[in-house]
Each structure stands twice: as structure tokens, then as C-alpha cells.
Amino acid sequence: MSYYNTIEQEAVAEFKDKGSKFIAYAFPFADVGLLKSILSQLKKEHPKAVHFCFAYRIGNDGNTFRSSDDGEPSGSAGKPILGQIDSKEVTDVLVVVVRYFGGTLLGVSGLINAYKSTAAMALQVVPIVRKPVLYYCHIQFDYTQQNDILIILKANSCVIVSQENQLFSTIKVGVPEERKEEVLYRLKNLRNVEVMV
Template sequence: MSTRPATIAAAVDHELVIRKSRFIAHVAPVSSSEEADGVIARIKKQYWDARHNCSAQVTGIDADRARSSDDGEPSGTAGIPMLEVLRRRELTDVVAVVTRYFGGIKLGAGGLVRAYSSAVSEALDLASLVDRLMLAQVTIAVPHADAGRFDNLLRDWTDRNCAVLGEPQYREQAVFEVWSPADVIEALQGEIAASSGGSVVASVTGIERVVDVPR
């Protein structure tokens, strides 16, 4: 099964207080670096009175674009450590912004690295992950009278096999669309054949695409 870097399902906020400094982490899924920049701009506007709004982002289906900003913190103490957390988690299409309200006690370079890293890491611990899988399209055409039975069968099968069931098309027959990992298609074909006495065929179309599958 071909897997790409994962992403997160929805935005998450998390706050740490370390030696009177508040670190407010915001992590969000994005579809592009431009969207990530927009999230950063929105957070900076929301927390306009904070001393720092540090950020890191990774975008691209293969996580091939990355940027970070220390936003006034000592060089290398905020943005890069935040980016390393995203890299270690093997995530993409995600942006992290950590807002710091200074509490009057200096943390030192090592303390800042730990604080910014921990803020992002703990926020991601609260996030729901979405795997990105390279799946192959399989179509199954069945008589309308059997559509309900096969709908139930395919929903159960996709739930068990990291596959996705598309919207059925109702033509001369009911046509179901399954996006499946390549290594389990033969098992799907066997199950369809067994359930129909060999009268229904699961056809591989040769089309593949990356599909988001909740973990």
C-alpha cells in the first residue's frame, strides 16, 4: 500500500504556561503554502498584542515545501524546532503557529526550543490524523434489486481494508465505486464473486489517485 505523508483532519489549539510565559499553539490543515500564510496572518491579527507569533509549515503531497519563522525570537529557537516536530510526525499540508506572551522570565535558547517544540507536539497529540494513500479505482455494477445488499457489503469491506466507497451511480445498473489499496483488490474481487455466485465482477479501471483516509 503506497502511503504519502499524513495530515490532520481539523484545526487544534493548545496552551502551555512555562515560567509565566504563555505559549498558545494553533495547528491547522491547509491545501497550499498560500493558505498557510493566510492562517499565520489571521493568528497574528488575532494576537496582535503578543510579543511573538512564530510559525512553521509543510505543504505539498510529498511534503516538499517547508518554511518557518522565529518572528523575533533568537535565531533557530522557535520556527526550526517547530518545523522539526512536523517533520518527525511525517505530516504535510499543515501549519503551526505558536503565540508567546512573555512572562518576564527569560528561558534561554534551550528553554525556548523545548517550549516551542512541546507546544506544537502537544497540540498534534490532540489532532485527528488523516492518512493519504495511493488507491486504485474498482467499479462494481449490480442489478438495482441487489443495490442495497451490495452497498452494505462494500461499506463493511471498505471499513476493514483502508478503502473508500464513492457515491454510487444509478444507470441501467447500480454502479459502485471503490478506491482500494492495490494489495487487497484480489480479496475484494473474491468476496464480490462469492456474494453473487460469480455473476458480479469487480473491475479494475487502471485509474489511481491519492485519497485521504481518516486514521
């Protein structure tokens, strides 16, 4: 697959059932290292909430994912949230559902419905964007060749991640998967240009 679907902005949705309040937060999310800080920020914003259940899926292959029931009965929160991420066919997404207990037990089926509905609502209000799968490489070259290289990159919708200009310049670039062969071929035809994958 040369494209994937994701979100680029945050979204919030709220759902109520028998006095319990569920608030879903959807985040663009590509770095598992950010999970703790996102959860601690939400816990500061909602000090009286009892559960912070979540699910995420990361990467183009979809193999990096996790869900948490955070004390709710097993499978009643995290899995339904992950199910909504998957039904929207998005990746690089985190959904956290914050629950305020209303005094009445909802039962496992009630919880599944509440977490599923809240996650679905948050993912409905945020625009889904289609992005190309990028193949990353470093290009090292003589500074005088910068124009030639930038013309190739721009013509092929490449994304420049970082750039260093010294005697020899280095660019880290994301090349759309479907343009990879053409870009590498054109770069390698330039003199004194080194491409490291």
C-alpha cells in the same frame, strides 16, 4: 508510498514557562497562499502577543516546507515546530505558535523546549488520518456513458473533484495511486472516452 498521514481538523494547545505563554494552533494546510490570512487572523485574535512562529510541510514528497522564528533567536522556534510535524510523520499541516512574553528570558534552550513542547501538544490532541495518495486526471465523455464511468470510479474509491455536464461531460477525478492502472485501463476500454492526465 500510496498513503500519507495528515490532520483534517484544527487543534489548539497551551504551554507556560516563567510567565511566558505559548499557544499552538495546528491547521490542515495544503495551500501556501492561505498562510498570510491565517497569520493575520491570529494577529487580530492576539494583539498583545510578541511572536507568531510557524512551520509547515506540504505534499506527499515532503519537499515543500518552511519554518519561521519571527524574531526569536535563529533556530529556536521554527525548526523545533517543524521537528514535531516531522516526528509525527504528517504532511499538509501548518503549526503556528503564538507567544506572549512574560518578562523573563528563557534562553535558546528554554525557547527550543517551549516551542517544541507546545507544537507537540497541539499535534497530540488532533486525530491523525491516513489518506490515499491521489493521481489526478480529467475524463471527457458522452453524457450517456456517465453511469458506466461513475461505476468504475466508485468501485475504485476515486474522489470526484469537479463535474460539468453538457453535450460532452467532464469529470476531474483523484484516483488512488494503487488503483491508477486498473482505472485507466477500464476507462480507456470504453468507447468515446478521453482521459487527460
